[in-house]
Amino acid sequence: MGTMPAGQYGAGTVAIWDEGTYDSLPTDQPVPQTVTEGIAAGRLELALYGKKLQGRSALIRMRSKGQGQEHWLLIKMQDECARPAGHTDIATRERKSARSGKRQFQRRCSGRN
Numbered sequence: 783m784g785t786m787p788a789g790q791y792g793a794g795t796v797a798i799w800d801e802g803t804y805d806s807l808p809t810d811q812p813v814p815q816t817v818t819e820g821i822a823a824g825r826l827e828l829a830l831y832g833k834k835l836q837g838r839s840a841l842i843r844m845r846s847k848g849q850g851q852e853h854w855l856l857i858k859m860q861d862e863c864a865r866p867a868g869h870t871d872i873a874t875r876e877r878k879s880a881r882s883g884k885r886q887f888q889r890r891c892s893g894r895n
Contacts (some may be wrong), residue, residue: 797879803831827859834876837863860873 786793806814807827822823824843830836838859843852854869858864865872 788850797884799876799879800832800834801880802830802835804831805829807838833880834872837861 784796784798786796789863805828806817806820807813807829815823815826817826820841826841828839829839830839835858838861840857841860842855842857844855846852
């Protein structure tokens with residue numbers, strides 16, 4: 783559990799939904815880009831090794847009309863870890879915090895912030 787400062791995207795109490803490690807992947811380059819380079823470019827390809835999320839994913843900045851905060855999409859790429867079409871999505875199946883084991887609504891109702 784943690785708190786994102788007021789005025790920041792996602793401000794308020796947040797839960798750690800997943801945890802693990804990652805590797806940056808090459809995006810049409812012989813050497814993987816750094817996270818900083820990928821964020822600056824608006825596209826970062828990663829191999830995720832989490833408790834819940836695994837395999838190749840891309841973090842893509844959506845184009846905005848110059849107003850408000852930037853929005854990003856995390857897109858699962860087709861690989862050996864991808865689930866077949868028709869399976870319940872991971873966010874629906876795996877609702878508990880990776881750290882506390884509680885569901886988000888349980889934390890809100892427990893009186894803890």
